[in-house]
Amino acid sequence: MDPQNESVVGEFILLGFSGPWELQIFFFVTFSLIYGATLMGNILIMITVTFSHTLRSPMYFLLGNLSFFDMCLSTVTTPKMITDLLTEHKTISLWGCMAQMFFMHLFGGAEMTLLIVMAFDRYVAICKPLRYRTIMSHRLLSGFVMLSWIIGFIHTMSQMVLTINLPFCGHNVIDSIFCDLPLVIKLACIETYTLELFVIADSGLLSFICFILLLVSYTVILITVQQRSSTGLSKALSTLSAHIIVVTLFFGPCIFIYAWPFNSFSGNKILAVFYTVITPSLNPLIYTLRNQKMQEAMTKLWSQHVSSTET
């Protein structure tokens, strides 16, 4: 490899969605609506749990932060993808591409950690109800949120320090809607086999292990509830099923993308849309539509707001 030839690639081309312009317009409208709904839904949840007096439980504190991560995760990729639908030359600069990967894995790693914390929260709430408030103190909760940021940061840095210095000198076409590690690494003009394996372990295997652990812990919680009483079961089941749906929607695409990333597989773009556009919009829906307390708190806040503007 001639060192003088290195890093001649200054930008990447994102192929995005191909198809007739009618289809591109359709995607543009659909994704814009979904993205708008994601922002509004998640902001509404954050406002409600911050200002409502009835949602003082630790679960809502964590839920507010989950909404924040969801909003950030979707903002890293969706606006760029939406505007790309209307442009002829879908390019992204080298640094834009690196930034996209950095933030995606920062918020992704943080959200992954927070989902585990939320499972722990449910475990304490259901299996140790009398000590719930003492165990889940405000200090511990803030510590957990801080931990999520730290783990997200370590997770993304560990992969980015190895990616940022890769030489790119020939191919610069990415057949996806945003920059993501497996696809970008493949374009480097040196041997990247070890790095590819590292990314599979750091993103793919890690998601897989977390997913299995979460499913096991939710099962343990359900079994514990069932042994205790049959009336408690239906209530726990409705909260826990919301959590299990969210966890599956988040980890499912991650596992598919990172655990089988290096053989091109045509469903990749759809999965990419799923976990950056669809999943972040579903969390607010799942938590609010199924949660009566949340709906009451929102209505109450809204009526307080209306009456305070009238007087």
Ligand SMILES: *[C@@H]1O[C@H](CO)[C@@H](O)[C@H](O)[C@H]1NC(C)=O
């Ligand atoms: C998220 O966590 C931070 C830091 O612990 C906390 O101050 C904040 O209130 C939480 N956000 C929401 C919306 O609950």
